[in-house]
Amino acid sequence: MTQQESKIKAADIISRADQIRRDLDESLRQEIARSIFDDAEKIAHLAILKKGKRYGLLDQTIDRFLTSPIVGLPVMAVILAVIFWITIVGANYPSKMIAAFLFFIEDQGSALFSSLGAPWWMTGFIWHGVYRALAWVISVMLPPMAIFFPLFTIFEDLGYLPRVAFNLDRLFQKCGAHGKQSLTMAMGFGCNAAGIVATRIIDSPRERLIAIVTNNFVPCNGRFPTLIMLATIFVSVNFPPQFASLAAAGSVMAIVGLGIIVTLIVSAVLSKTILKGEPSSFTLELPPYRRPNVLRIIYTSFIDRTLFVLSRAAVMAVPAGAVIWLLSNIQIHGQSLAIWGAGALDPLGRAIGLDGVILLAYVIAIPANEIVVPAILMVYLNAGRMIELESMNELQALLVGQEGWTLLTAVCLMLFSLLHNPCSTAIWTIWKETRSLKWTVLGTLMPLAIAFLVTFTVAQSARLFGWG
Numbered sequence: 001m002t003q004q005e006s007k008i009k010a011a012d013i014i015s016r017a018d019q020i021r022r023d024l025d026e027s028l029r030q031e032i033a034r035s036i037f038d039d040a041e042k043i044a045h046l047a048i049l050k051k052g053k054r055y056g057l058l059d060q061t062i063d064r065f066l067t068s069p070i071v072g073l074p075v076m077a078v079i080l081a082v083i084f085w086i087t088i089v090g091a092n093y094p095s096k097m098i099a100a101f102l103f104f105i106e107d108q109g110s111a112l113f114s115s116l117g118a119p120w121w122m123t124g125f126i127w128h129g130v131y132r133a134l135a136w137v138i139s140v141m142l143p144p145m146a147i148f149f150p151l152f153t154i155f156e157d158l159g160y161l162p163r164v165a166f167n168l169d170r171l172f173q174k175c176g177a178h179g180k181q182s183l184t185m186a187m188g189f190g191c192n193a194a195g196i197v198a199t200r201i202i203d204s205p206r207e208r209l210i211a212i213v214t215n216n217f218v219p220c221n222g223r224f225p226t227l228i229m230l231a232t233i234f235v236s237v238n239f240p241p242q243f244a245s246l247a248a249a250g251s252v253m254a255i256v257g258l259g260i261i262v263t264l265i266v267s268a269v270l271s272k273t274i275l276k277g278e279p280s281s282f283t284l285e286l287p288p289y290r291r292p293n294v295l296r297i298i299y300t301s302f303i304d305r306t307l308f309v310l311s312r313a314a315v316m317a318v319p320a321g322a323v324i325w326l327l328s329n330i331q332i333h334g335q336s337l338a339i340w341g342a343g344a345l346d347p348l349g350r351a352i353g354l355d356g357v358i359l360l361a362y363v364i365a366i367p368a369n370e371i372v373v374p375a376i377l378m379v380y381l382n383a384g385r386m387i388e389l390e391s392m393n394e395l396q397a398l399l400v401g402q403e404g405w406t407l408l409t410a411v412c413l414m415l416f417s418l419l420h421n422p423c424s425t426a427i428w429t430i431w432k433e434t435r436s437l438k439w440t441v442l443g444t445l446m447p448l449a450i451a452f453l454v455t456f457t458v459a460q461s462a463r464l465f466g467w468g
């Protein structure tokens with residue numbers, strides 16, 4: 001047999017093997033995997049000496065509880081809720097302290113420029129535009145990430161995250177995706193850019209693309225300020241004071257749950273259309289529980305994740321601050337460009353249950369979701385820079401009393417905040433991870449199209465029944 005004939009025969013064998021593999025029943029694949037692990041376990045029993053009869057008994061007992069089909073998912077949801085609560089509550093005070101310090105520097109810097117005779121536009125552009133946006137992003141992003149990522153890394157070191165993947169694997173497999181996507185999705189709660197980078201743990205290129213373009217459907221910490229504000233103003237007021245915070249937290253968790261559902265639905269659609277293919281087998285051997293490594297947690301969570309993501313966001317915040325200041329200070333016929341832009345977007349905004357100011361805020365806040373609310377307040381109050389009101393009562397008086405926000409506005413804004421396009425940091429990360437204009441555009445525009453479709457349907461349906 002010649003070398004050429006050998007290559008042809010080998011190609012035929014590989015092609016036939018691929019065909020057989022595609023025709024295999026899922027239960028047969030599981031039996032093959034089970035057989036391999038049974039053989040491996042027999043070899044391990046022969047080759048490894050274990051001290052004591054109770055070796056590994058504690059791990060097995062814990063796993064019966066944490067990976068149970070009945071209580072595994074509820075326990076996972078409770079743990080996730082606790083992490084969110086610690087992150088949100090714990091980040092509140094350091095965020096205010098960092099903001100106060102950075103805005104004090106802004107005041108001192110602008111005063112110095114004024115004393116040196118710098119023109120007002122130079123002072124405003126540099127300090128109230130570029131610097132203020134940068135300060136806002138740092139003060140809002142740094143504390144939550146500095147809390148969330150270490151907590152996430154602790155569970156990673158502890159050995160719990162593989163159990164999360166095990167619990168969710170069947171759901172993702174039914175959607176044509178990979179069980180490890182659950183881990184990248186969880187990472188997205190801290191930052192979608194970090195979640196996109198985390199998709200490197202998925203070997204299959206097809207399933208990794210699904211994880212990348214759907215990671216945006218889990219709300220990152222930059223979207224939580226908007227969600228919490230809406231839940232506080234429009235949800236908690238309908239409950240007794242002792243249950244108000246619980247009701248607000250419940251509504252935010254409901255949005256998080258909806259994001260997970262949308263992730264599964266879109267993953268299923270992609271796996272049956274443009275990313276059609278067979279889900280790769282995910283055979284996971286659960287590692288033993290172990291004591292978290294403190295030094296690794298510090299490095300991985302702060303250096304490798306928090307500073308990495310924050311640096312990318314800071315790069316994007318600088319031009320955003322410049323654009324925001326220009327829009328609010330350049331006037332045509334007595335009105336700022338921001339007012340003109342909001343007016344142009346208002347018909348579209350009303351159609352989806354929002355208004356032009358909210359849509360404009362999302363346009364100019366593409367570099368960072370953290371500046372959506374300050375941008376909205378800036379346009380409503382016709383201020384020359386992004387601002388923040390002192391109390392929730394002031395915010396409620398402005399949004400509800402003066403601007404006429406309703407419960408429908410809050411619902412549509414929550415949905416839009418959950419589903420809209422990723423921030424520029426995440427978009428850049430999609431490009432860096434895929435090196436494909438096609439997938440970068442899809443990952444950017446697909447969520448935006450879904451956001452418009454869902455909010456338009458909700459708004460028009462509510463108005464049809466007289467609820468808006």
